Amino acid sequence: MSTYTLSEGLFLYPTPAGAFYAVSSGDTDKSRQFLRKMLQQPVTQALNLDKLQEMTGLDEPEKCLELLHQCQKLGWVQGLNAERSYPSDLLENILPDLLSKMSESGKVLLADMQGFYLASHGFPHEVAEELSGLSAELATVHSRRSGVLMNNLGVANHSWGIIDVFGNNQIGFWPLFIGKNRFVLVISGVPHFNQPEFVDLIWALSIRYAEKVG
Secondary structure, eight states: OOOOOOOTTOEEEEOHHHHHHHHSOSOOOHHHHHHHHHTTOSBOEEOSHHHHHHHHTOOSHHHHHHHHHHHHHTTOEEEESSOOBOOOSOHHHHHHHHHHTSBSSSOEEEEOTTSOEEEEESSOHHHHHHHHHHHHHHHHHHHHHHHIIIIITOOOOOOEEEEOTTSOEEEEEEEEEETTEEEEEEEESSBOOSSHHHHHHHHHHHHHHOOOOO
16 A cells, blocks of 8 residues: 555646756656656646656556655655646747846856757857857767766766866856757856746757657
């Protein structure tokens, strides 16, 4: 018999930390699959066993609840009191405003795998182009050297940074793995990922670019 009890009247939604975990690597595990499935829904799903089984891909109720409990303990999921819908406006229209909340300095852009930026806030056009190209070059370097970083140093993180003499990050490059796509958030200064807009950003990109799971 299950030792877990579902709270009624709530709607499942990732936290900023959960959204980040979902897209911070191209690897797949049960938690990532669950979070990615959540981020592919046009509306937040009611917290009940049927929906939980559908989104986790697990048939056994106990295993579904264990996975939910694990994600809750890690701070990756939250329960909303009201249903939320995916923004109905075009992705191109909502990206600049969402991006503006990602950086303390207000300077941030989103680049694609080819090194072109989809949207930018605060950077001049020429700078945005150069940083987007650099993000693609860094991804190539990381791909070539990831074995050394992981196996020899135990560094599994995909992000890169340009730091000052005090070790403070001046510009960070943060990959977002969504479906077969790899985007990069390029941020000047301190990133502000612990914002609801970060979840909305990943939700919007997942709706547009992720392959449907399950």
